[in-house]
Amino acid sequence: MSTDESFIDIQGIYKRFGGFTAVDGVDLAIQRGEFFSLLGASGCGKTTLLRMIAGFETPTEGRILIDGQDMTVVPPNRRPTNMVFQSYAIFPHLTVRDNIAYGLRKDRLPKAELDRKVAEALEMINLAGYGDRRSNELSGGQRQRVALARALIKRPKVLLLDEPLGALDKKLREKMQLELRQIQDEVGITFVFVTHDQEEALTMSCRVAVMSEGKVMQVATPRELYEAPNCRMVADFIGSMNFFMASPRGQETDRLVLEAEGLGTIRAPLPGFAVNGRAIAAIRPEKLALTTDKPLENLPAVQGNIATSAYLGDRSQFYVRLPGMAAPVAVSAQNVERTVREDLDDGTPVWLSWRDDAIVVLPE
Ligand SMILES: Nc1ncnc2c1ncn2[C@@H]1O[C@H](COP(=O)(O)OP(=O)(O)OP(=O)(O)O)[C@@H](O)[C@H]1O
Ligand SMILES: [Mg+2]
Structure with a gap:
């Protein structure tokens, strides 16, 4: 997993909206295959930073490199990234199969190959046999998995997840946390995961960046964050x-x-x-x-x-x-x-x- 050079390289990134600084000079080096989380209280700039990695937002200052290529001004659809949004944007009137296949609509694959890929994806999210089910007949957790499958089926190099488990109850959330970890282990894609839930960040991540008011306060493994916080803010926020x-x-x-x-x-x-x-x-x-x-x-x-x-x-x-x-x-x-x-x-x-x-x- 660890290569010396980082896979996502965020260099001196600022994002200002008018006079307000939402992201305030962030440097981050995320490794290939890493499960990396951005953790912080509401409004600290997590989504804004994630949207800049995805290309939905342009930095006011700084550069973002992915796999050695400068992505700072490359549009989202030309980046090796895919994003899962907090409000699982799947189409309620489409079946599970059509929702997942939607991720590949631009690729114009032969039907047999498309069917094979969708079947694989259904297997991966433990919903084999649910392909013909309409999405509005699914539970929240099942919908969340469909959204995930649709993002993963393209095999992006980087998957960006913005509080993807936010809408789920505690039990289901914990189950999905384990499943997400398993899926990430299997596919080996680099995950950048946004959450404001410290327990979730600790359970899931290789490393966590703790953010406050647009700044990164500490980047460390879950154990280091808990046992050796570097400032009062981090010590107070984690546990x-x-x-x-x-x-x-x-x-x-x-x-x-x-x-x-x-x-x-x-x-x-x-x-x-x-x-x-x-x-x-x-x-x-x-x-x-x-x-x-x-x-x-x-x-x-x-x-x-x-x-x-x-x-x-x-x-x-x-x-x-x-x-x-x-x-x-x-x-x-x-x-x-x-x-x-x-x-x-x-x-x-x-x-x-x-x-x-x-x-x-x-x-x-
Ligand atoms: N388009 C925008 N115009 C002006 N201000 C914005 C814009 N987008 C975000 N902000 C502000 O930037 C700050 C960071 O927002 P952001 O959405 O990144 O926070 P967040 O950490 O994702 O919070 P949450 O956990 O609530 O989702 C907030 O104060 C927000 O109001
Ligand atoms: Mg947010």
């Missing part, structure tokens, strides 16, 4: 995170020593940037251990009180008030036992402990 304002106090071999509000003196892995002045110490809720007794191990620990808690089935979420901190700290604990802990009423004194390397130091 949940506790933040503590902190001041550096010095260095001990490979640890940065900080004085953090609520936690006292803490030691954290050295961050990849120079900390001068203030910083933020961040820790995920599941990386904090909650106990009623003082932890036996020689771990860093602080005492607080349960502010409130919630039972969520697979885990429980606790909010713990620490002296000197306005906001309670979130702690999540897997419910390994079937018996629910009854001893943690609001107000109960508890200990929070953690390991040094669970702490991420972020710029203020």
Whole structure:
């Protein structure tokens, strides 16, 4: 999969609408065969960027290369790309077969070959036997798969998907996520996938670009994004995170020593940037251990009180008030036992402990 040179090369791209900058200086290098996602809140410029890759929008500044060729001003139908839109644009009055064949209408294939390709596509989306069904007699998920098949049947080098699962309910969405991954593995096409759902981006992608206000904040694998976010925005957007304002106090071999509000003196892995002045110490809720007794191990620990808690089935979420901190700290604990802990009423004194390397130091 990985070649040294990138397959889609986005270089210094800006898109301005009047005085408003929708895409604000984006550089991205997407590899051949990669499942690459653009993730960010509503209005951050994901669709605009995708439309520029597809050719439906021209950049105000910058260049887009696909497979080494400058595509910046090439019209959509002359690009090796195909786009699946959020509102699955399939024709309700046509059959499933005719909807899929529509993707090949310009190719004027002999009937036998067209039939073979459509049958293959039906097989791929698990709808063999549905060819004669009218599309308005399909479920949302089935319609979505037809839209996908119609885009894939042309075997584009790049498939651009704009929130293609947005309209589906949670269960179906998760099923389609797996199916999309499988289809992508089988066909080996480069996918650029837009979503505002962080869980979806993490499940599906080789790498994710997190966007905010037209800019790319971080490009990384799902694991890197979660375990080593590079800024507060990314840390906050991916999963949940506790933040503590902190001041550096010095260095001990490979640890940065900080004085953090609520936690006292803490030691954290050295961050990849120079900390001068203030910083933020961040820790995920599941990386904090909650106990009623003082932890036996020689771990860093602080005492607080349960502010409130919630039972969520697979885990429980606790909010713990620490002296000197306005906001309670979130702690999540897997419910390994079937018996629910009854001893943690609001107000109960508890200990929070953690390991040094669970702490991420972020710029203020
Ligand atoms: N044709 C246009 N003219 C003016 N402003 C536009 C145009 N298209 C998009 N915008 C603005 O650019 C910004 C980015 O829009 P875009 O559609 O790319 O966001 P998005 O990240 O896809 O959001 P969503 O998740 O809601 O789909 C928005 O503030 C939007 O209002
Ligand atoms: Mg959009």
